Amino acid sequence: MTVIEQLTKSAEYIFEQVNFRPRVAVTLGSGLSAFAETIEVEAAIPYSQIPHLLPTTVEGHPGQMVLGHLNGVPVALLQGRIHLYEGHDVGQVVYPTRLLKQLGAEILVLTNAAGGLDPKMQPGDFMIIRDHINLTGTNPLLGPNIEAIGPRFPDMSTVYDKQLSEKLTTIMRNNGLRYFEGTYCGVLGPSYETPAEVSYLQKIGGQAVGMSTVAEAIAARHAGLRICGLSCITNLASGISQQQITHDEVKEVARRVENDFNTILKGLIVEL
Secondary structure (H helix, E strand, O other), X not given: OOHHHHHHHHHHHHHHHOOOOOOEEEEEOOOOHHHHHHOEEEEEEEHHHOOOOOOOOOOOOOOEEEEXXXXXXXXXXXXXXXXXXXXXXXXXXXXXHHHHHHHXXXXXXXXXXXXXXXXXXXXXXXXXXXXXXXEOOOOOOOOOOOOOOOOOOOOOOOOOOHHHHHHHHHHHHHOOOOEEEEEEEEEOOOOOOOHHHHHHHHHOOOOEEEOOOHHHHHHHHHHOOEEEEEEEEEEEOEOOEOOOOOHHHHHHHHHHOHHHHHHHHHHHHHHO
């Protein structure tokens, strides 16, 4: 079965559950899934029930698609994501992103929990992603191109939509939130970075580092979605902070900024 046939089957199953076509989609990163509680839910479908969609295995990623409205805007939320470090093929990792496009989404907001590479950052800050560096060692467009999705050689000069990013900037300023703008370095994981690796990432222009987002952004760009990205800085990277990094810390900081995170996403979606 081709990828397009799989996506068709997945979409058909969802449409059987609910007559709903999203305009805006959001991928919710580690510890950020509570945003789903802010929308008027039409349906919440576990990934495990959707044909060809893999369930999540990482704590802090509930693993369901939530469909509903926020101030009248039809929204699809990926409540949790699939990661390369779980041992999945890159095509499986970006399958939910491609499915959002198949469902009718036009705009994708990619969120994540990330380590800060700028010593000025503090846990709980936000970073608007202006660009990324793919250090995962793979690409979702490897192999024969799926012409029905996008071109063989998609342009990557403006992956993160400038207008959407500027809207995020305005929302941050209007709400008095601490934020940065910069380049996100996507690494494979699951081990956190060494101090030497952090030094390297700083030297090549990174402001934040994490284990997601990049493959999804490439697949979304390939499919013609407008994208913006938002990192929640949950810790300072190794060598900047002398504290040991744990996933529990990541989830705790994400929980602490939950209200600010919800304010940002609500503000953006209402603007759209």
